Amino acid sequence: MKPRIGVTGGIGSGKSTVSERFAQLGCAVIDADEIARGLTLPGGAAIAAIQEQFGAHFITHEGALNRAQMREAVFQDPGAKQRLEAILHPLIQRSIFDRYAHACEHSAAKVVIFDIPLLAESQQWSPRLDQVIVVDCEERTQLARVQARSQLSAEAVAAIMAQQASREQRLRKADWVIWNETLSLQALGDEVLGLYNELIAVLPLQH
Known part of the structure; x- marks a missing residue:
């Protein structure tokens, strides 16, 4: 390890x-923000759950998270932030440790x-x-x-x-x-x- x-x-x-x-x-650098962005791009693993939890107006026509809409919702309602994190955080954590396991096996990084x-x-x-x-x-x-x-x-x-x-x-x-x-x-x-x-x-x- x-x-x-x-x-x-x-x-x-x-x-x-x-x-x-x-x-x-x-x-080897594992970037949690980059992982989160990938999850909320068109086809991202979090999109379906976000749409179900928050509604279709939080998803752009291209199928990505509407960041401006979500930012406004989170600022106005702390509960919205908690609901979003409940979707994203388990996916982010899983991806981070998958990438760590890959780095341990395949990267020459110290x-x-x-x-x-x-x-x-x-x-x-x-x-x-x-x-x-x-x-x-x-x-x-x-x-x-x-x-x-x-x-x-x-x-x-x-x-x-x-x-x-x-x-x-x-x-x-x-x-x-x-x-x-x-x-x-x-x-x-x-x-x-x-x-x-x-x-x-x-x-x-x-x-």
């Missing part, structure tokens, strides 16, 4: 950039990165991971980064952040913290390289 390293962080923290850098270093945005919101992940890396920055920095890359208003971004774990909750899960407040892309990449070398030194590796 290869070491399982969780990477998490709030929206706009730079978590995805960190995971991409780990991939460049030869790690470690497997589990890129999980909502790691701190769930009690299930910490016992299943060997180490957890939290990518952290100030909340105002998260807000500015997300607005700069999207068409979302400050209010919409703040609403997304409010539904995620707090910085303090994430940091309580951390074995390692990458403080990504003022780092350039090059400096962030160097931080990840240094952390990767430390992980290789301290973790028992599969041979």
Whole structure:
């Protein structure tokens, strides 16, 4: 079994950039968001259950999840978020561990990165991971980064952040913290390289 390293962080923290850098270093990366998107594309395994639970107007003409419609429903009704998660989370978890088993058998990677945005919101992940890396920055920095890359208003971004774990909750899960407040892309990449070398030194590796 290869070491399982969780990477998490709030929206706009730079978590995805960190995971991409780990991939460049030869790690196998399992992206929970990418899996979730696949489940809600046309023909995705979650579409039928979402339509049954929420109605046909939550599905686009192409057969994908209507993300804008679902985002509005979730913001207005916390129960909608719970119903959606009850559909998606078991499918995501199954896919993640299928991919992990495949990486253990077929990948030359020394470690497997589990890129999980909502790691701190769930009690299930910490016992299943060997180490957890939290990518952290100030909340105002998260807000500015997300607005700069999207068409979302400050209010919409703040609403997304409010539904995620707090910085303090994430940091309580951390074995390692990458403080990504003022780092350039090059400096962030160097931080990840240094952390990767430390992980290789301290973790028992599969041979």
